[in-house]
Amino acid sequence: MLFYLALFFAFLYFKIARVHRKEEKSSRTLLVQHWLVGLAILAILRYGGLYVSWYVFVPLLFVFATMVSLMVTAIQLGIFVDGKPLFGLTKTYKYFPFLGVSVIVLSALLWGSRWMF
DSSP: OOOHHHHHHHHHHHHHHHHHHHHOOHHHHHHHHHHHHHHHHHHHHHHHHHHHHHHHHHHHHHHHHHHHHHHHHHHHHHHEETTTEEEEEHHHHHHHHHHHHHHHHHHHHHHHHHOOO
């Protein structure tokens, strides 16, 4: 279950980072964060390739990529209540570092739990 959560958050981070790169100006600290999270994402994908059956892993990649793309597109279009945005990209960018830390921690927990058993 930890692997699937980590993989979903990895796809979510990747998609939000792509949207952020196209729409906003990047800073040096954000680039460092992207590199660290990118390494964690590669570790998650490596774990999936090594320890999860390919007939489960490959369809999950497509399902999670599609789900995340639809979620981010819905946020880009806007979720409005009474004419005011309920949840927009600015709020998403505000929680972006927490998502990055969660991907790194989940990747570390994933590999750490594998070494313990």
